[in-house]
Structures are given as C-alpha cells and as structure tokens.
Amino acid sequence: MTCSILVFYFAERDGRAALYLVAGLLAGWAFWIKPPAIVYGLVFPLLVLADHRQGAKRLWFAGGGVRILMAHLALFRIIYGDPVYFFRSYYDYGKETYVSADSTDTSLWPYVVLLFAKIYHTGLLGWLALAGCIRGLTQRNQLEIRFVVIWGFGLLLIFSALPISLSPLKFIAKQSNYMSILTLPLALMAGWFLAQQGRTIAFLLGGAMIASGIFLAALEQQVITVVTVNCRSAAAFAEAHTDTPVFGR
Numbered sequence: 001m002t003c004s005i006l007v008f009y010f011a012e013r014d015g016r017a018a019l020y021l022v023a024g025l026l027a028g029w030a031f032w033i034k035p036p037a038i039v040y041g042l043v044f045p046l047l048v049l050a051d052h053r054q055g056a057k058r059l060w061f062a063g064g065g066v067r068i069l070m071a072h073l074a075l076f077r078i079i080y081g082d083p084v085y086f087f088r089s090y091y092d093y094g095k096e097t098y099v100s101a102d103s104t105d106t107s108l109w110p111y112v113v114l115l116f117a118k119i120y121h122t123g124l125l126g127w128l129a130l131a132g133c134i135r136g137l138t139q140r141n142q143l144e145i146r147f148v149v150i151w152g153f154g155l156l157l158i159f160s161a162l163p164i165s166l167s168p169l170k171f172i173a174k175q176s177n178y179m180s181i182l183t184l185p186l187a188l189m190a191g192w193f194l195a196q197q198g199r200t201i202a203f204l205l206g207g208a209m210i211a212s213g214i215f216l217a218a219l220e221q222q223v224i225t226v227v228t229v230n231c232r233s234a235a236a237f238a239e240a241h242t243d244t245p246v247f248g249r
Contacts, residue, residue: 001030001040002184008044008061009147017057024064031065032072035086036094039162039172040181041065043154050150051143098173099165106170111160114176115186120219121176122186123212128205129186132193145192152185 004026011019031038048058073083082088097103115126133153136145159181162172190209194202238246 001027001037001181004030005043005047005151008047009144011057011061012047012051012147015055015057017060020057020060021064024061024066025068026064027061028065028068028072032068035072036090037181039158040155042158042162043151046150046154047147050146094164099168099170104173104175106164106173108160108171110174110176111156111179111182114179115156119212120216122179123216124205124209125183125186125190128190128193128209132189132191135193135196136189145189148185148188148192152182152189155182155185 004023007019007026008023010016011023027038027041027044030040044061072086076085077083079085098106114121116130119126129152132145133149136142136149139145159172159174159178164170164172194206194209197205234246238244
C-alpha cells in the first residue's frame, strides 16, 4: 500500500505513464495480498482532487489496478468456478463477524484516541503529525506537504469512518496493529514539523519522540514475551487437564 502511494507521488510529480502503471499494479497487488485493505484506494481520488491538474496519464494507474483485479477473478474462476467467490464469502463473513456480532471494535474513534489520548501506542507521533499538518496547510506552495497531509489524514479518515453497515450503524473494523498503515505519512509530517523548528525545540521534541519510542517498543516486546509464555503454559495445562474448561482470547 505504501509503495503504491509513493510511486503515485512520483508519477504525479513527473507525469510519467510508466510510474502510474507501476502504482496501479502495486495497488492491485495490495488487493491480492489482503483484499479488504483495498479500501485504502479511496485515498487516490482525494490526492487527485487536491492537485487540480488534468491528466489522461492517470488512466494508466486504473489500468494497472484493473489488470491485477482481472487476474484475481480469473484465478478464482479456475479454482472455485466462480470469479467473485471471494467477494461472496467475505461479505457473509463480514456480516456475521462485524455486523451481527461484536467481535471487534467498529466504533468511530479508536485510532484518534490511540494517536492523541492513549499515546502509549504511538508516543508523540500523533501530536507532532497534527502540528505538521496545521503548519503545512499554511504553506500554500508546498505541494509535497499537501500530498503527505492528504495521504496521512485521508487514510485516517477512511480507516476510521468508512461505514460497513448503516443499520445498525457500524464502521470499518479496527485493531491497534492496523495503525502501521498510517505510520509513514504521519512520521513524514512529524519529521517535517521538527525540521521547521529551531535547534533547541527540535532537539527536545525529537529526543522525547525517540526516547518514548524506545521505551514503548521495549514494553511491547515484553508484552509479546509474556503472552507467548502464557499461551504455551495454558496449552500445556489444557492438554494435561482435558476435563477442565480453559478460556482464552
């Protein structure tokens, strides 16, 4: 996903049809790897609308994505005899798992909360990126910054507010690890903001960001270690005590 947007940026900058094609192929490959994540593609129209330029070469991007989609449909037709088999099965799965049940968070605000309130997930990244966004919007001639702002906060909007059901009203499913999709554009905005500051402020904020990142990474590593040990112990206990119910998540 990230590679497709990066290549799309250079295609927009240079106006090269080959780069648009590569970006489209990469977007299609992202769909091939994890089809539900293709909703990130909604950010491309936002990037195009913000540019205000006409360009028939952008059709190469659509052509690249459609080519991968056709290959996907052909493969499922060969294997299952139904080119839209995945779409049917995932629709049923999503309806049962996310709409009818409450197996995961489908509310509106989790990523916003994780970025700006529960900062033990991302440290100061959210606030520094927001500061970069606000500063970038005041720089009318900074087309590169505008691209990154739309990229970062466009994805945040899509992966927060895209509805998957209107009755009951539920939004796209969320997990904290999915925030990695937002990491690069937010980090670019945060870094650009720090680069605009004086040496002292940049040193203090940058040092705080690095220190918090190292500390939070160490805590996450400890969580992984504890969960792994506990899971193995729970599995061993369950095997040794087959008459005892063992619950886990």
